[in-house]
Amino acid sequence: MMNKITDNVFWVGKNDDRKVPFHRLILERGTTYNSYLLTTEKPTVIDTVDIAFAKEYVDRLSEHIDLNTIEYIVINHVEPDHAGALPALAARAKNAKIVATQIGSELLKDMFKLHNREFVIVHDGDKLDIGGKTLQFFETPYLHTEETMVTYSIEDKALFPCDIFSTHIANTELFNDLAQGEYIEDFKVYYQLIMAPHRPYVRDMLKKISNLEIEIIAPSHGYILRENVNDFIRMYDEMSSLGDSASSKKVTIVFSTMTGNTSKIAGKLAEGLKEVGIEPYVFNLKNSNLDEVLDRIKISDGVLIGSSTKYGDMVGNVEELLQALKDVDASGKFAAAFGSFGWSGEGITHIENYLNDSGFTVVTQKYLILNRGIDSPAFPLRIKFSNEAGLNIAQEAGKIFGEQVLTH
Template sequence: MDKKIQVADKTYWIGYIDDRKVPFHRLTLEKGTTYNSYLLFTEKPTVIDTVDISFGKQFVETIGQYIAPEEIQYIIINHVEPDHSGGLPALANKAKNATIVTTELGAKELKEMYKLHHREFMVIQDGDTLDIGGKTLKFFETPYLHTEETMITYCIEDKVLYPCDQFSSHVATYQLFDDLAKEDIMPDFRVYYQLIMHPHRPYVQDMIEKIKDLEINIIAPSHGYILRSDAKKYIRAYDEMSRPNQDTKKALIIYSTMTGNTKAVANDLADGLKHKGISVQIMNAQTNSNIEAIKEAILTSDAILFGSSTRYADMVGSLESILQELKEMDLEHKIGIAFGSYGWSGEAIEVIQDYLKQSNLKVIDSGYMIKTTGMDHLQFPIRVKFKPEKNEKEKLFQAAQAIGDLLLG
């Protein structure tokens, strides 16, 4: 595309249209996609996001049609995945004096990914602003949309939101703006949401809460159409699609403990689940000897969490007799999670995991969470050394939130 495409005052689209069938997240994008990048031609010229790593050379050539790259003073990276940050190495090589603006985790990851340890970074926090000479950018951290380091950028004067993956669609469009589209873009918009954002819908609600008071005329995402016909319509669609399912889901937490540490873990997990609107029942396997009542509770629950302390490399109490019953029960479509506290190596947690895998439960482990949600900071099975303190409590709450998301999904 040779003509300059203006998005807002002194703001231009400088991205790349990939009209192939594009491999993406183990899918094939039949309609291709766009990698949207934006140049704000202000007193302190600023680039917001880049393009896929495959098109870095073309990206720098496109920028050269507007400005000498060495004049760029800021490069905003909202999200570090290579389809957004991939043009950064080529651009940084030319824009040698530019400061790279991103979150703390984003800076760490970009330095490692592209060997940019020698470059100047500006680390933003939620609500920070940056004067780029005639325009003011405001930043909001939006973790897990859809990776942990993600942020969004809002231009106050132009009333333009630059949300990277959020509000995107995978279409290799040459029209670029939704009001120029030859067909209804909402189906592609919704498909993108379901594939990329829906697993993280509680964080979508957090994002909507952060932007609710902003006056947004244009949403300029990193894939597909720039949304300028009715920005509020697309925000409403995200709000509606990310609201929790109103059907109450039920979780059973059953545990055995020696000193009360595993009980504390169970209670912390219950708190996180309840925060998601999940109905929670807690049963102590040591004080409840009615195996039939326990089996009935398992059969009427959507998720079952089995926990134990470790003593002499094994479980404690009567939990094992319950686990032995699982392979004879029909538990299809139910979620199983192992957890526990320990003082040394915590073998009991792994023994529980082995029992769960012998059943037809959908057993949650770290690999499953990474593949379905992209979250690599949560550990499954859930292991806590001794009694959960502040940091562990926060992690337990996050793990329970993730379990709740799986149930609500």
């Protein structure tokens, strides 16, 4: 089915009215996979549909356009519910060039064996003339994976943001002003489940689109927003804003170091926490009073404990602190381990064991993947000496830890 969105822009997606399994959830109201065809001088497709409907999608699309005339296929996000039909489409749209971010192109090549296809790599602000319309691209990493971007049609004043501004509701009305039932709460729930774990990147995205004149938001799931469009942007702004809540959150960083490398890591973690609005309290156990440190941890929402590694063990009096933490009420408190190493690095594993035994919610890579959709190896943070790349990772890890504290 082809439905007109605006001049030469058509919806060519799939309405999935099943109870859809999705990210270990069941979408009780189903969903849509929204794909868009721009019938310009250089015909362009923006995103495809779920891999399960690839053949149906391509067959239906071929009823409306000679697939060999398609000039560009824009892929904003590589997940199978958006890019899943790309191999089937590319196989029949043999002349089409694939438009994606650098990371997106690499993923698509490997996922779908498209190494021999021509790609157009785009970066923030890049424009593409598709003959009668101009597309502009903005990178929006981690919304909700690293390669994601959004596409803006300048002449149409239409934003194609893939997962951003989406809603999981199967519908045939297409537009939000024609909705037959309540959908605002579903819109907010979608944000909380998919976007909220990446709040800083939502803020970055909002800044990037703030100067665009947007009259239509055409996402990849649910309703196309053409009524009260600014209200939906405002909702994202409000839901991603912390107001005064950040200033009330506290994180304590405690460490012991041999040569100063772990101290540098602690400093970068503190910088990352500050970036998300948390003021950290930093203690070097070599010259800190243990009771004072414990008192600070008791009133904190999170604690980061670090140690260098010597002979496969922690250094200084880190273990003394960890033993004392067994008497601290750790309910609702986040914790993580960090440290530097030279030839080994077992110190952080001992810290983690103590933190788990004491009842903290320990932030690890497993925790971040399962609970927040973050697959970067942030914690436990184990950095060899204190090279620049490692310190950059530490700063990002501070932001990630801070977000866990802020959003719980």
